[in-house]
Amino acid sequence: MGLFDIFKKKSDEETSDQAVQQEDQPAQADKSVENAAAQQAATDNASAAGTKDKANQSEAASETADNQAIYDQGLSQSRQGFADRFNKFLSNFRSVDEDFFEQLEDTLIGADLGFELAIQISNQVREAVKVKNIKDKDQIRDLIIEQMVSQYDQQGQGEDQSMHFAPAGQPTVVLFVGVNGVGKTTTVGKLASSYKKEGKKVLLAAADTFRAGAVKQLQEWGDRADVPVVAGPEKADPASVVYTAVAKAKDENFDVLFVDTAGRLQNNVNLMQELSKINRVVQKVLPDAPQEVLLVLDATTGQNALQQAKLFQQSSEVTGIVLTKMDGTAKGGIVFAIRDSLHLPVKWIGFGEKATDLRPFSAEDFVYGMFKDLVVNK
Ligand SMILES: Nc1nc2c(ncn2[C@@H]2O[C@H](COP(=O)(O)OP(=O)(O)OP(=O)(O)O)[C@@H](O)[C@H]2O)c(=O)[nH]1
Ligand SMILES: [Mg+2]
The missing domain is CATH 3.40.50.300 (P-loop containing nucleotide triphosphate hydrolases)
Known part of the structure; x- marks a missing residue:
């Protein structure tokens, strides 16, 4: 499954999660709150079982904290910044013309993607808009995100994110x-x-x-x-x-x-x-x-x-x-x-x-x- 498909799947899951939560407890729809609470409960259980002392509790809770919650929190400024730029760009949208692509490039450069990548994504969007005959704002928004994520996914083929260690017994x-x-x-x-x-x-x-x-x-x-x-x-x-x-x-x-x-x-x-x-x-x-x-x-x-x-x-x-x-x-x-x-x-x-x-x-x-x-x- 490509990175964009994984992203869509996660988004769909979160949307349905939120729908359920809103029915059950309208005041607590925040997933990070839910995660932190679940982890605290898990640590409490461990502590009650005598496996962890109290001093280690909060440390252990943050250590085991769900990676996604930490990413969500740590990326909150970037997410907001990108959404603001992007929504502003889309609110100016009238039609897919030269002006549109120029503004798209400026938006991507403004978000720190760099000049070359911004042009590349803009060109891909240009092709895809033609092929799929896209005119509607919502479709355009999804298409741009899809192009960004897919391009990122492709460029990362063969990248090895793991830490490399010496054979056992050697530092x-x-x-x-x-x-x-x-x-x-x-x-x-x-x-x-x-x-x-x-x-x-x-x-x-x-x-x-x-x-x-x-x-x-x-x-x-x-x-x-x-x-x-x-x-x-x-x-x-x-x-x-x-x-x-x-x-x-x-x-x-x-x-x-x-x-x-x-x-x-x-x-x-x-x-x-x-x-x-x-x-x-x-x-x-x-x-x-x-x-x-x-x-x-x-x-x-x-x-x-x-x-x-x-x-x-x-x-x-x-x-x-x-x-x-x-x-x-x-x-x-x-x-x-x-x-x-x-x-x-x-x-x-x-x-x-x-x-x-x-x-x-x-x-x-x-x-x-x-x-x-x-x-x-x-
Ligand atoms: N907010 C935030 N601050 C960080 C992060 N990583 C490091 N810092 C802060 O950045 C500052 C500089 O960090 P250092 O680790 O001293 O940087 P350095 O590269 O060793 O610097 P030199 O020794 O001068 O070359 C410190 O105040 C850190 O606390 C981070 O992920 N987030
Ligand atoms: Mg230093």
Whole structure:
């Protein structure tokens, strides 16, 4: 089943769910409320059975929270922003003429899909309108969403969203790279916490020795997650910190080593050279590592994030993207642009500052969280 069919199915299910709920309890039609309550009840049961203590309760509830509810919440600004733009565009609709396609392109560019993708989708809509002889506003709305989702689906064929691990018994090394302020350290901290909870033996390396305070920030995350952090003296050579950390991970049988790197050096050339050096040092100790080089991008920086990605792709073997601060943008189109122009899988998506706000990326949950308001109850 294609992504658009899955989206339609989910929308239909939600519509009928809401109809039932409105009959039963008119004041409580919100699905996220229902989910949170159901999860709280489940945790309560576990607690009553003596399997969880009270302190863990709310954490466990948010941890097991249905992915879709978290996506819905985290994408609320983007969903609203897209719906506003789109509805405004449709309210101007008179006929399918050149003006219509121009406005469609502007709407898609405004939502952060990028120029090339906007033109491509507009051309596909142009073809489909002709073939299907579509004139009616509702049909046009559905057709545009369908084209966006199908294009996204097709472009993602062969993309591997899963995290890659070393064979059992060897440490997995993951490097986190990206410009300053995008959320690298926070992401390392969040993942340290979730892998530790899964029972993995996690080690962190503070290879951002350039920015004052960076090491301390990682150590705080390490303390919170209860995992050790390898750090050098102030202004230490990052590669030497990484060497120590990789050797420790190997000697002491750690499952995963997350390396936090600097986002800013004197200039970008230095930054890229530093990353290559770190990579070489890792491979000296573990020739098959790093298993992942994750590029962290800030969703609120829009098309700028794509430029950054191209820079990093030239000098390191980026294996995937962590897209942070999705909760802070009203333009979710960046996810479409990343797939279309970079062909790198988004592996994680960040919806906030808490450890549990970082979720494995799900295209289904994303597409639904983005567009559901535009089709539900129609
Ligand atoms: N709202 C929101 N804030 C986030 C998210 N991820 C990170 N942040 C915030 O973004 C800010 C920067 O995060 P850092 O992790 O320090 O970024 P960094 O890439 O390590 O920055 P440098 O070390 O300066 O290169 C912090 O205030 C984080 O709390 C997210 O998904 N949502
Ligand atoms: Mg940092």
